[in-house]
Amino acid sequence: MRWLKLMAGCAVLGFVWLWILPQVAQYRRVREHLELLDRRNINAGAMYYTEVEEHR
Amino acid sequence: MAQWLRKAFPHEDWLVILLGALVLATCASLVRWDSEPTPSRNLAGKPTPKPAVVNYAKGTIAKLEKWASNPLRAFVSGDQAKKPYQHFPALVLTWSVLGILLVPVGLWKGIRPIEYWTGFLVLTLLGTLAFVMASQEVIKQYNYEYVLWALLLGLLISNTVGVPQSIRPMLIGDTLIKLGLVLLGAEVLFNKLVALGPPGIFTSWIVTPVVLISTFWFGQRVLKMDSPSLNMVISADMSVCGVSAAIATGAACKAKREEISYAIGISLLFTSLMMVVQPQFVLWSGMDKNVGAAWMGGTIDSTGAVAAAGAVLGKDAETIASTVKMIQNVLIGVIAFAVAAYWSMAYGGNDNAEENVCLDPGEPAYWTMAYGGNDNQQKIGLGEIWKRFPKFVLGFLAASLAFSFLLPAMGVPSGAIETITKDTVTPLRSWLFCLAFVAFGLETNFRELGKYLKEGKPLLLYVLGQAWSMILSLAMAYWMFGVLYADKVKEILAK
Numbered sequence: 001m002r003w004l005k006l007m008a009g010c011a012v013l014g015f016v017w018l019w020i021l022p023q024v025a026q027y028r029r030v031r032e033h034l035e036l037l038d039r040r041n042i043n044a045g046a047m048y049y050t051e052v053e054e055h056r
Numbered sequence: 057m058a059q060w061l062r063k064a065f066p067h068e069d070w071l072v073i074l075l076g077a078l079v080l081a082t083c084a085s086l087v088r089w090d091s092e093p094t095p096s097r098n099l100a101g102k103p104t105p106k107p108a109v110v111n112y113a114k115g116t117i118a119k120l121e122k123w124a125s126n127p128l129r130a131f132v133s134g135d136q137a138k139k140p141y142q143h144f145p146a147l148v149l150t151w152s153v154l155g156i157l158l159v160p161v162g163l164w165k166g167i168r169p170i171e172y173w174t175g176f177l178v179l180t181l182l183g184t185l186a187f188v189m190a191s192q193e194v195i196k197q198y199n200y201e202y203v204l205w206a207l208l209l210g211l212l213i214s215n216t217v218g219v220p221q222s223i224r225p226m227l228i229g230d231t232l233i234k235l236g237l238v239l240l241g242a243e244v245l246f247n248k249l250v251a252l253g254p255p256g257i258f259t260s261w262i263v264t265p266v267v268l269i270s271t272f273w274f275g276q277r278v279l280k281m282d283s284p285s286l287n288m289v290i291s292a293d294m295s296v297c298g299v300s301a302a303i304a305t306g307a308a309c310k311a312k313r314e315e316i317s318y319a320i321g322i323s324l325l326f327t328s329l330m331m332v333v334q335p336q337f338v339l340w341s342g343m344d345k346n347v348g349a350a351w352m353g354g355t356i357d358s359t360g361a362v363a364a365a366g367a368v369l370g371k372d373a374e375t376i377a378s379t380v381k382m383i384q385n386v387l388i389g390v391i392a393f394a395v396a397a398y399w400s401m402a403y404g405g406n407d408n409a410e411e412n413v414c415l416d417p418g419e420p421a422y423w424t425m426a427y428g429g430n431d432n433q434q435k436i437g438l439g440e441i442w443k444r445f446p447k448f449v450l451g452f453l454a455a456s457l458a459f460s461f462l463l464p465a466m467g468v469p470s471g472a473i474e475t476i477t478k479d480t481v482t483p484l485r486s487w488l489f490c491l492a493f494v495a496f497g498l499e500t501n502f503r504e505l506g507k508y509l510k511e512g513k514p515l516l517l518y519v520l521g522q523a524w525s526m527i528l529s530l531a532m533a534y535w536m537f538g539v540l541y542a543d544k545v546k547e548i549l550a551k
Binding site for chain 2: 002003005006009010013017018021022024025030033034
């Protein structure tokens with residue numbers, strides 16, 4: 001039972017990281033935003049933290 | 057060897073400081089620079105003489121790449137011209153460096169080689185997975201840091217299949233955090249410490265005693281708790297710094313071993329919740345991050361959890377939160393001394409004296425430090441304060457002083473200091489924190505902690521005391537970091 005719980009937990013993590021998050025990244029607005037960050041070489045952290053350098 | 061180490065380093069913190077110094081000295085020795093300046097141009101197009109700096113250790117500590125749908129891309133450089141999976145050698149090197157670096161700690165703690173390497177392998181594999189999870193592009197975009205995923209992976213295992221006995225000796229999260237904090241000293245230049253000092257002192261040194269005294273009073277007079285020593289231990293571990301404060305004040309007021317264990321259990325339960333929830337609350341509420349960081353530094357019980365919560369808010373927040381917490385940590389000795397003095401006056405120093413025995417030596421140094429071997433006779437003096445002083449804080453200060461004054465005085469250019477901290481010390485510290493949080497997760501079993509929720513008055517005391525502490529700390533953090541010193545702190549951190 002304990003191993004089953006662990007496998008279920010791993011399955012949830014795998015599902016989120018390998019399916020849901022890549023799907024979220026494909027949404028047009030999210031994709032455009034990620035591409036914009038990549039194109040301009042902008043450090044995503046700089047959007048949230050003022051001390052992070054804007055450019056990588 | 058283990059005996060020799062224990063004799064040479066009676067307190068674990070001294071060993072941690074030595075290891076931190078070795079790491080920093082090695083990182084610094086691997087940097088070379090030209091004495092002849094190489095001209096370069098600044099943004100305005102003006103030439104600026106800048107010495108050419110080469111860091112031979114750059115790239116040796118693994119930093120994973122962003123990935124979208126294939127996690128293996130985390131090990132591939134964004135530069136397609138380079139070989140795929142080029143981060144693997146750096147990864148192996150990082151693991152080797154950490155494995156060798158921590159050997160003296162393993163020896164000092166008396167961990168058998170098979171347990172050391174098995175435990176280390178588990179920690180590093182889970183730590184690497186946590187870094188991979190944090191490198192997913194959507195996660196990275198929102199800056200959910202590796203510490204969250206390291207903790208999550210540890211919690212997942214400890215709360216399902218549990219942790220095998222053979223790995224338990226290597227769950228040395230506290231030691232890893234202390235070593236990481238000594239390295240953090242090199243990143244926090246002294247001028248920042250000095251700038252953060254006054255608001256940090258106000259935030260932690262005024263609120264902490266007020267919360268401690270008022271919670272103890274509340275427990276005795278309003279809740280009418282049966283055991284004053286349990287009341288004191290809970291009040292201290294909630295208001296000062298969790299486990300070590302509980303042990304130190306437990307020794308000072310001669311609490312029973314189960315009272316100390318109980319207080320530590322409640323503290324661990326709430327610390328694991330607060331270090332996840334509090335930074336998210338700061339982000340959600342739009343609170344100033346400096347204020348939020350100082351607030352977390354003043355309220356979350358353990359130093360490691362404060363560092364993790366601060367890291368979620370960014371590098372500056374991590375610095376502020378850790379600094380406030382370390383300033384608060386300094387109070388352990390003073391508070392233990394004051395409690396011991398009060399106890400001998402109020403209770404004649406006899407409360408639970410016969411029960412005052414050493415606990416399980418998961419942290420041998422702490423037990424010895426707190427109880428002075430098995431000596432039940434309470435001693436009060438300056439020596440007692442020194443004995444209970446968290447000595448790794450001295451390593452943090454020494455590292456900060458060395459990188460702020462000593463290295464520049466020796467002619468090391470600022471570019472070299474920058475590459476030492478940015479390209480080697482910071483990544484290594486991140487790995488230490490990551491492994492620490494895997495260990496914390498593996499040590500936390502909600503089923504065991506859940507029993508504390510069933511108890512009445514002590515739990516109520518902790519919850520109300522923590523709520524009181526959060527209100528007072530927030531008010532003081534806002535006043536200090538949001539009003540009085542707001543501009544000064546921002547100005548110094550921006551430099």
